[in-house]
Amino acid sequence: MNTGVKPYKCSVCSERFDLSEYKRMHTAEKPCKCDICGKRFNKSSDLFRHKRIHTVKIPYQCNVCGKGFRNCGNFSSHKGIHTDQKPYKCDKCPQEFGQSIHLFIHKRIHTGEKPYRCDIFRKAFMSSTSTHKRSYTGKKLYKCDICGNAFNDSTGFCKHKRIYTGEKPYKCDVCGKACSNSSGLTQHKRIHTGKKPYKCDVCGKAFNNSSGLSRHKRIHTCEKVYNYHKCDVCGKAFSYSGSFSKHIRIHTGEKPYKCDVCGKELNSSRGLSEHMTIHTGKKPYKCDVCGKAFGFRNSFSRHKRVHTGEKPYKCDVCGKAFRNSSGLSRHKRTHMSEKL
Numbered sequence: 001m002n003t004g005v006k007p008y009k010c011s012v013c014s015e016r017f018d019l020s021e022y023k024r025m026h027t028a029e030k031p032c033k034c035d036i037c038g039k040r041f042n043k044s045s046d047l048f049r050h051k052r053i054h055t056v057k058i059p060y061q062c063n064v065c066g067k068g069f070r071n072c073g074n075f076s077s078h079k080g081i082h083t084d085q086k087p088y089k090c091d092k093c094p095q096e097f098g099q100s101i102h103l104f105i106h107k108r109i110h111t112g113e114k115p116y117r118c119d120i121f122r123k124a125f126m127s128s129t130s131t132h133k134r135s136y137t138g139k140k141l142y143k144c145d146i147c148g149n150a151f152n153d154s155t156g157f158c159k160h161k162r163i164y165t166g167e168k169p170y171k172c173d174v175c176g177k178a179c180s181n182s183s184g185l186t187q188h189k190r191i192h193t194g195k196k197p198y199k200c201d202v203c204g205k206a207f208n209n210s211s212g213l214s215r216h217k218r219i220h221t222c223e224k225v226y227n228y229h230k231c232d233v234c235g236k237a238f239s240y241s242g243s244f245s246k247h248i249r250i251h252t253g254e255k256p257y258k259c260d261v262c263g264k265e266l267n268s269s270r271g272l273s274e275h276m277t278i279h280t281g282k283k284p285y286k287c288d289v290c291g292k293a294f295g296f297r298n299s300f301s302r303h304k305r306v307h308t309g310e311k312p313y314k315c316d317v318c319g320k321a322f323r324n325s326s327g328l329s330r331h332k333r334t335h336m337s338e339k340l
Helices: 019-027 044-050 072-083 100-111 130-137 154-165 182-193 210-221 241-252 269-280 297-308 325-339
Strands: none
Touching: none
């Protein structure tokens, strides 16, 4: 008999729950059935929320991105996306989350727990099997009315739509740069903080995103990159088309980004963003050691070497190392004068 009492408390999010309902997460038992569409749930509260889909009542709407919600809890969690608040931190890796349930699911990566099992292929999953089931039924509920692309889940569909709308609801509170998704904003903010949570277990080099670490690891594994783009002018190769396109502009002289204040033209969006700091006076790159701030990322990177002692530019004649390329260039002239 369900008395409504929830005596058990979660150690992650402090939410209280009924043990009999909680156990169904691991057994995949779903006794609560919607009498309209037949969809099943393991908790009566989930069924109650689901039924609002059929009433088409969406009382909570985000005034930033316009997304609608049927319950206050989901709406409150969503608002944290735009502020980039991620109070739930994994104690095993650098990942941070805006919602406790996302941390709860993420932790299964480390524990290996996969409580959801497909009743056809018997394959196990860390979260719901709904998306997996659509992979073999061919059912894709979300279809783009512009290009016809269809998606298994609403998250992928929402991200895809932003390609056409140009919507970038996630804005950096330091430099104002806007991103189309929350993960892009999180990655971008590490430019300002200097945070590099992804570390190579071979040489110790750190990166601010996982893709940078993956590319770097190929140095140690000697893995060949087959889908690369090679410049037919200088021979430099790139793993990503975006990086390749930026590089080509060096040779063509193309500068598609124009400053609307002084008219200066630049070859990349990042170059334009950094140039704008000249007009705004903003210095978004701040050193966490001495507090000195910079308007340009390259200047910030050079400055950090004062504290780290890093000297990546080495003379191939005498082996002397320097913090920046200009120091190396000046030094090389001493060897040229010696020859004379």
